Amino acid sequence: MATPKDSSTRTPQEYEVLAGGGAEAAELARQGLSRRQLLRGVVGLTAGLVGIESIGAGLVFIYPTLVGAFGGKITLQPKASYPAAAPGEFDFDKGKGVFYEAQAKSYIMHLAPETPWVLSGSQFSDLADSENLVKDTDGSYWIAIYQRCVHLGCKFLFRNDCQSFKCPCHGSHYNVDGEWLSGPAPRSNDRFVIDVSGANVVVDTGKLNNTVQHPNDSTRLLQETAIQTKCD
Template sequence: MINSSAIDSPSFSRRQLLNFLTGTTIAVTASAGLYTVGKFLVPPAEKTGAGGGIIAKDVLGNAIPASQILAEAPGTRALVAGLAGDPTYLIVKEDGSIDSIGIVDVCTHLGCTFPWNGNDQEFQCPCHGSRYHPDGSVARGPAPLPLKIVQVAVVDDHILITPWTALDPRTGEKPWWV
């Protein structure tokens, strides 16, 4: 008789190996694509200071030095990118300093942005006709609420903008956005 030994079968069959390689290739490709889409959809985190403050920036994302704003005439309202990129007006006071209150340029009716009208001394929303006093309180609707305000501080020629959490100085009540 001939000695016959049992043939050991491999732990992976050819079909299992190809299925494994195909699944791994698809998983790696899908992960790379999802990572890229995720990086595109999630905005980068901003470096914030104490209390969630950020440095005021221009439309291109460059920090605006306080000396640039202070070079403007008293009474000027300079538009900068503030918290969450919202357009924010900074006011140059008569004494040549920047006011500690900034006004966020987003209409409380439907979220439009609008210019300061120096002739009428008010903010005028062109979308639906809302008008706001120089301090951001509602002069005429349909806007139901005053404009959001932020705290502004100058530190080493940087303009630091932080969320307003104290009582609203215009109404004496807790701010609606807190």
């Protein structure tokens, strides 16, 4: 076993290395490492740090799904906190039919059983399922609409005076069920999976439906109303 070297006989460079100072290059030279070996070591260290950073980013992405934050399932308020409304009676300020939940970045829409749907039977139910409208036991329907306009990503707003959603950036216009009405948006609003089978409303913000196209005469669920056509 080698005898430890007396600290009094160490060179200043050796002391700096062992004490955590800034003379690492001197220690490398003492060990006889070449410039090429040094570069390889630096590259390896950099790659390792990049790998650690990538793992960290992945954990940040996964973590919300573990704690109920945006990106996973979010349990909201009891269903009774979201009273339903029929088209023409929605009131964002008074909490009738339309509600904003910041943690889910969504508008929770609760449409009353008397909502005058255009379609009926299996034609309606199949289309409603594909557009994430969920029927409750009382005959009302729920939908969680993502706040981001599908045109250029602005946050759109619900307009009581228009009884619909209007994007303040470029004027894309959407009905209370998220269907496109007018403007430059390439499709209807995106929406999340919503579950109302329990006591509370649950929105799965990890499951986004961004495939609902512009409605036509055979796929429109709600007719545009006179007040909506006059929305500036």
